[in-house]
Amino acid sequence: MVIAPFHTQHVLKAYSQQLAIRSRVSKDKAPSSGQRDNVTISSESKKKLLADKIAKEIVNQLTTSSEHSQTTRKILDRLSREFGQPLKISSPDGKEIIFEVLEGPDGQVARNLSGEEAGGLKRILFDITKSMVYDGLLLREDTHET
Secondary structure, three states: OOOOHHHHHHHHHHHHHHHHHHHHHHHHHOOOOOOOOOOOOOHHHHHHHHHHHHHHHHHHHHHHOOOOOHHHHHHHHHHHHHHOOOEEEEOOOOOOOEEEEEEOOOOEEEEEEOHHHHHHHHHHHHHHHHHHHHHHHHHHHHHHHO
C-alpha cells in the first residue's frame, strides 16, 4: 500500500486543527486564576486543629522553660504517673526532647531515657497535652452555651 504525500499532509493538517480546537476548549473550561476552591471545615475539625496547635505550643513551653504553669505541671504529673516514676523534661537544643527519670527525695536525675522509650513517651506527652487542651476547649464551649 502506497500513501501519497498529499494524503499525509491532509492527515497532519486535520490533527493539528483538532489539537488547536481542543486546546481552546480546554482553556475555556479551565477555571480562571481568580477563582478559588471553597473548603468547609466542621467545627469539630476546627477544634481538633486548634487543640493540636495549642498542644504543640504547650509541649514547647514545657520543654524549653524552667518555670512551669499550672497546666504544664498537671501534664508532667500525669506523664510521670503513666510512666510510673517522676520525670523531668528538657530540650536544650530546642529540637530533641530529653526525658530524665528522677529518684530520691531531692529529685536527682537517675538516668536519661533514650530510643524507643523516649519516643513512646514523646507520643504519650503529646496525646496527654492534646487531650487536656481539647477537654478545656469543650468545657469552655459548654460554659458559653449555658
